[in-house]
Amino acid sequence: MEQRVSLVTLGVRDLGRARVFYEALGWKSGAAPDDDVVFFQAGGMIVALWGREQLAEDTGVEDSGGWGGITLAYNTRSPEEVDAVIAEAGAAGGMILRPGAETFWGGYSGAFADPEGHAWEVAHNPHWTIADDGSVTL
């Protein structure tokens, strides 16, 4: 197994609402308005929105209904950009879990949840490199 992730699927209860949220953040999908799955090209991988019940059934797991131990993160090129993205997520209908602040590991971060409760940390990590294409290197 190569050391990579191809796809992150976010199970959603209201696909239209979730799609509108990510589109409000500037994300673009080629999905038709009534498609039952929405794929976003996200750098070298893909983020999908799909019914949470179908995803649980397809995955072969029981759904605990809440947060399940996975947090996504979006890294920025500056601390100021963290505040901008958190504000953008709040304006788009996300819930601000934690406003931007300095962290114990020497960076600056905040966190939001999308309307389905999927959590994103937004972080500036001065120890990591972000390339022009958005890829991140340790």
Add this chain to the structure above:
Amino acid sequence: MEQRVSLVTLGVRDLGRARVFYEALGWKSGAAPDDDVVFFQAGGMIVALWGREQLAEDTGVEDSGGWGGITLAYNTRSPEEVDAVIAEAGAAGGMILRPGAETFWGGYSGAFADPEGHAWEVAHNPHWTIADDGSVTL
């Protein structure tokens, strides 16, 4: 917000066990043996293992304790490779959630959970392109 994911953090109850599992799949980390977070460079992004309690607290969410609506996927270059990765995950101590089989969308996939219950679909999707560097394009 650019259309990308920088980091996927998997909250774990037993960091050593989780680390051994991913290393058994061939993944390599520069973390020291007693580091409390393990980062894997995964293509243009990063996968991290960190204490699930700390991750919940840091994220600002309640932990439901089980699966929370996110499934990761690893796409292969052939159907046969799906079976090989599922077998590898089972041998490494993962739970096989679904053996490889043809799917309703014209591909071939199976699924496993890591020892912490984080679910991975392993899929061959003939409609998507995997580049030499492992990046996936819709």
